[in-house]
Amino acid sequence: MNTKVIGSGVLVALLAFSVIGYIGAFGEKGEGKLEYKVYAKEQIMSGAYKVYGNPRLGFWVAKVVLYNSGNGAIKNIKIKYSIDNYASETEKSYPILVPNGTIVDLYYPILSSEVTKLSASTPSNIRITITYEVNGEKKEESITKPLNILGVNDFVFSSLSPEESTGSFYDTFSNAPLLAAWITPSDPVVREFADMGNKLAGGAGASLSDEEAIKSLSGMWALAVMNGFSYKTEGEGYWTGKFSEHIMFPRDVIRDKSGTCVDLALWFASLAMSQGLKSYIVLMPEHAFPLIELPSGAIIPVEATAINAGVSFQQAVQVGIEKTWQEAMSGPHIIINIAEMHSEGIVPPELPQLPADILSKWGITLQPHGGGGATGGTTGGVTGGTGETGGETGGDEQTQWNTYLGNYFSFDYPADWNAPEDYGGYVYLLSPDGEFEFMIIYSQGASVQDIVSAFEQSLTEAGITIKDRQETQASMAGQTVYTVFYTLDTGYGDYSAVARYFTANGIGFAVVYDFPAGNDEYNQLGEYIVGTFKLR
Amino acid sequence: MKKFLVLFFLLLLPLAVAQEIKIVEYKIDGTMKVTIDEVGNAYVTEVWKFTPNLYLQMKQAYPTTYMIKREFENKRSDTEYKNMKIEWDDSNNQIKATYIMLGAAVNKGSYWEFKLGENDLTLSTQTGNTVVLTSVQPLFGGQGRLVETITVVLPEDAKNIRFENALIKYELPYKESGRNPIFLALAGIAVIGLVLLNIPLKREKP
Numbered sequence: 064m065n066t067k068v069i070g071s072g073v074l075v076a077l078l079a080f081s082v083i084g085y086i087g088a089f090g091e092k093g094e095g096k097l098e099y100k101v102y103a104k105e106q107i108m109s110g111a112y113k114v115y116g117n118p119r120l121g122f123w124v125a126k127v128v129l130y131n132s133g134n135g136a137i138k139n140i141k142i143k144y145s146i147d148n149y150a151s152e153t154e155k156s157y158p159i160l161v162p163n164g165t166i167v168d169l170y171y172p173i174l175s176s177e178v179t180k181l182s183a184s185t186p187s188n189i190r191i192t193i194t195y196e197v198n199g200e201k202k203e204e205s206i207t208k209p210l211n212i213l214g215v216n217d218f219v220f221s222s223l224s225p226e227e228s229t230g231s232f233y234d235t236f237s238n239a240p241l242l243a244a245w246i247t248p249s250d251p252v253v254r255e256f257a258d259m260g261n262k263l264a265g266g267a268g269a270s271l272s273d274e275e276a277i278k279s280l281s282g283m284w285a286l287a288v289m290n291g292f293s294y295k296t297e298g299e300g301y302w303t304g305k306f307s308e309h310i311m312f313p314r315d316v317i318r319d320k321s322g323t324c325v326d327l328a329l330w331f332a333s334l335a336m337s338q339g340l341k342s343y344i345v346l347m348p349e350h351a352f353p354l355i356e357l358p359s360g361a362i363i364p365v366e367a368t369a370i371n372a373g374v375s376f377q378q379a380v381q382v383g384i385e386k387t388w389q390e391a392m393s394g395p396h397i398i399i400n401i402a403e404m405h406s407e408g409i410v411p412p413e414l415p416q417l418p419a420d421i422l423s424k425w426g427i428t429l430q431p432h433g434g435g436g437a438t439g440g441t442t443g444g445v446t447g448g449t450g451e452t453g454g455e456t457g458g459d460e461q462t463q464w465n466t467y468l469g470n471y472f473s474f475d476y477p478a479d480w481n482a483p484e485d486y487g488g489y490v491y492l493l494s495p496d497g498e499f500e501f502m503i504i505y506s507q508g509a510s511v512q513d514i515v516s517a518f519e520q521s522l523t524e525a526g527i528t529i530k531d532r533q534e535t536q537a538s539m540a541g542q543t544v545y546t547v548f549y550t551l552d553t554g555y556g557d558y559s560a561v562a563r564y565f566t567a568n569g570i571g572f573a574v575v576y577d578f579p580a581g582n583d584e585y586n587q588l589g590e591y592i593v594g595t596f597k598l599r
Numbered sequence: 600m601k602k603f604l605v606l607f608f609l610l611l612l613p614l615a616v617a618q619e620i621k622i623v624e625y626k627i628d629g630t631m632k633v634t635i636d637e638v639g640n641a642y643v644t645e646v647w648k649f650t651p652n653l654y655l656q657m658k659q660a661y662p663t664t665y666m667i668k669r670e671f672e673n674k675r676s677d678t679e680y681k682n683m684k685i686e687w688d689d690s691n692n693q694i695k696a697t698y699i700m701l702g703a704a705v706n707k708g709s710y711w712e713f714k715l716g717e718n719d720l721t722l723s724t725q726t727g728n729t730v731v732l733t734s735v736q737p738l739f740g741g742q743g744r745l746v747e748t749i750t751v752v753l754p755e756d757a758k759n760i761r762f763e764n765a766l767i768k769y770e771l772p773y774k775e776s777g778r779n780p781i782f783l784a785l786a787g788i789a790v791i792g793l794v795l796l797n798i799p800l801k802r803e804k805p
Contacts, residue, residue: 129702167677
């Protein structure tokens with residue numbers, strides 16, 4: 064056998080080997096076989112619709128699991144998703160799925176903001192189309208899954224299905240962080256309410272210091288008390304978490320002037336955040352309340368439902384510290400860091416634009432509820448006086464009187480005196496001879512004890528000694544109030560002072576006048592002016 | 600008498616008490632070893648170590664390991680888990696989990712891509728086919744933080760391994776059946792050889 068024959072034989076064998084190899088006899092022959100599973104959410108919350116489009120948050124709406132159980136590769140896989148009317152088609156593609164390989168594809172739809180117009184659960188469909196190639200042959204699978212888009216105020220507390228849930232507190236509130244989407248510090252309505260509260264407080268820069276923050280929060284609280292905000296109890300089954308519950312946006316609380324404990328917690332947290340303060344929401348079994356972090360880092364719990372009793376902000380904090388916080392810490396609870404959740408992407412939806420004067424239309428005013436009139440200005444200037452009372456009190460029937468009109472109260476004073484001055488927390492009137500002073504000290508959210516302490520401490524700081532102090536009750540603005548008669552050593556003679564302390568409309572008041580000891584004329588004048596005092 | 604200077608110092612009253620209220624941020628230290636096979640599945644062993652206090656709270660919150668398991672292996676999970684086992688380790692205040700993540704790495708055609716969630720990831724070291732990362736992940740609605748060291752072992756034949764944009768990318772060519780151009784080249788060589796051997800050239804004299 065010559066070399067030519069042998070060489071030809073080898074080359075023929077090589078040719079045969081190559082052809083066989085090329086057609087795939089040596090590889091993993093066979094074809095790919097696609098198996099798939101599709102998981103889809105049964106419902107999504109339109110109030111938190113933005114979270115579903117953010118992969119970082121993991122709130123997918125559909126999950127497609129592809130598995131190649133065949134021996135060959137599956138190629139050019141494309142998965143298309145859409146939600147009827149609310150999310151246009153998006154496509155994901157994978158060039159290859161190897162044998163025994165798995166692809167897990169998640170659908171994070173960019174939902175139309177139209178969903179926020181839904182006030183009730185609305186049925187829709189998730190459409191999924193899977194196309195792929197097996198050995199050059201194109202194949203397609205189509206799947207439709209029903210989806211309920213909940214109304215913008217509907218909140219589902221638990222993301223667990225009934226068969227997965229143990230019914231524990233944490234299972235029942237597994238969606239709790241999504242409440243951050245209902246906290247709207249940037250809502251113009253919330254900001255305006257907060258600004259009004261600040262105005263009520265005499266102007267406060269909440270982020271500057273703890274004092275300013277408390278002042279600002281007290282003002283907002285007082286504004287709510289003044290406007291008759293109330294706590295409404297949750298409906299039966301509210302805390303079961305089995306299905307969606309109605310959660311109000313803070314603007315809804317302002318409009319309705321009422322809310323459940325969750326609503327009020329979200330509302331007050333929003334107000335605080337609108338002023339640059341960090342806030343948290345604490346969820347505990349059957350209750351919720353806000354925590355506010357002051358500029359120093361100190362944290363105050365606010366029992367927001369105390370608004371119902373018209374108590375001061377201080378009292379709401381006191382209840383928060385002594386009762387609510389303790390109860391929360393003694394059992395299961397969840398603390399939601401709102402700023403962190405917002406930064407993670409759990410953010411509020413776009414809310415409808417409202418008229419600039421919406422607070423006025425909703426009856427939110429700086430006047431005590433039922434009151435009206437001007438909200439600005441400190442000194443009145445309404446002349447003519449109230450002669451009938453002046454005459455009856457016998458001070459001087461010929462005296463002409465002016466009326467001081469403040470934001471919260473009014474009183475009469477002799478027309479020939481200089482008008483009272485408002486120093487943003489107290490209003491001061493001085494007789495022409497400098498011997499008689501009349502002043503009203505007021506503070507949003509302060510209790511009677513707070514005001515008494517503040518007044519008496521201010522005397523001490525002014526170098527005035529309280530020589531005698533007699534407590535009694537006296538009438539004031541139609542009510543009997545705590546009253547103290549003081550004898551004061553001022554350093555230039557003894558003075559008598561009469562101070563009436565009370566709270567009204569969430570504001571603590573001290574109405575005080577003082578005069579040289581034994582001067583009955585000034586004493587009567589003081590009582591007369593007190594008699595003209597009216598809350599506005 | 601001088602005017603009284605009444606400021607809002609009275610409003611500081613609750614703060615002395617309020618100073619006592621602190622929100623404790625929980626920190627959990629974790630280790631995770633991930634071994635990825637040739638089809639992209641990840642075999643994971645994970646350990647979370649708690650402070651004693653937090654460990655007790657965790658056991659109160661999750662009285663059964665089922666409840667923890669369900670946190671991962673449920674209908675909401677963004678991963679397909681298989682063979683998950685979770686154990687409490689009371690003596691070390693830690694929990695240990697082993698599981699398989701199906702399709703953890705995805706074949707993107709010319710390379711594979713392994714994504715470890717959406718956490719903040721930092722590359723610590725890379726040696727051969729092993730990549731070590733550090734992950735920081737918020738927990739409990741922002742009330743806690745999981746700091747985890749993650750060791751990723753890629754398939755032995757993985758090449759050109761790099762960590763980019765919080766992803767591990769590597770090349771692992773798929774041995775496609777049939778239509779391999781090498782066979783086509785060999786066939787070409789064989790044909791040319793046969794032609795040269797068996798067809799006489801014109802220049803050769805008869």
